[in-house]
Amino acid sequence: MRLTVNGTEHEVEVEPEMPLLWVLRDELNITGPKYGCGIAQCGACTVHVDGVAVRSCQLAIGDLAGGEVTTIEGLGQPESLHAVQQAWVEHQVAQCGYCQSGQIMQAASLLDFNPAPTDADIDAAMSGNLCRCGTYPRIRAAVKAAAQKLQGA
Template sequence: MEISVNGEKREIDVALDMPLLWVLRDELGIMGPKYGCGIAQCGACTVHIDGMAVRSCQLAVSDLAGGEVTTIEGLGTPDALHAVQEAWIEEQVAQCGYCQSGQIMQAASLLDADPAPSDEKIDAVMSGNLCRCGTYPRIRAAVKSAATKLQET
């Protein structure tokens, strides 16, 4: 089976019901998406499928249907960070950092859909991504900052 991850076609030989998270981590060595809960409740495994945020721990690889998978590794590069990644650094969001790739992927998807979300919308969309360190005020500030940066470009 062939899948496209971060703009690159990859050939995999796995069971069709294998969760995308395990394909990414165990078969392809892509470590940005994290295992958190395994039941799509924490958001640590969030990736984009054709730009939409999805929980990769509960998505069977056969359900990709040719969609483009983007992980945190494909969102930006060290030399050209995505506006959300820049805002995360500037707002010093991360503490332990475990949930941050999922948080960033969720925020980027939100801003693609709504370039100027209200605080209430940010809180609602981001509420499915859990942060044990409790950096929620900084997460909201980073989303707002990224929204401003994206509007300026």
């Protein structure tokens, strides 16, 4: 099977029903997406497929249909962080950090589709991403800051 991840084409020999998360982690050694629950309820495995946030633990590789996959590793670079990543740093969102790649990917997708989200929009979009450390107020503040930066404010 062929797939494009973070702009690079890969060919993997796996069963079509293998979850994308396992292809990323076990076959391609891309470890940003995390295994949290395995049932698409926690958001730790969130990646983008064609710019849309999806839970990679429940998406079979055979269902990708040529979609472009972006993981946290492909969102920004250390010398040029994505606005959401920069806002996460500035607002000191991460504590344990386990859920953060999924949180960031979900927030980036939200801002792609809604560049000026309200608190309710942020809460609704981020509600499927769980944080055991409870940094939800910082997450909301970081999403707002990233939205302003992306809008040039």
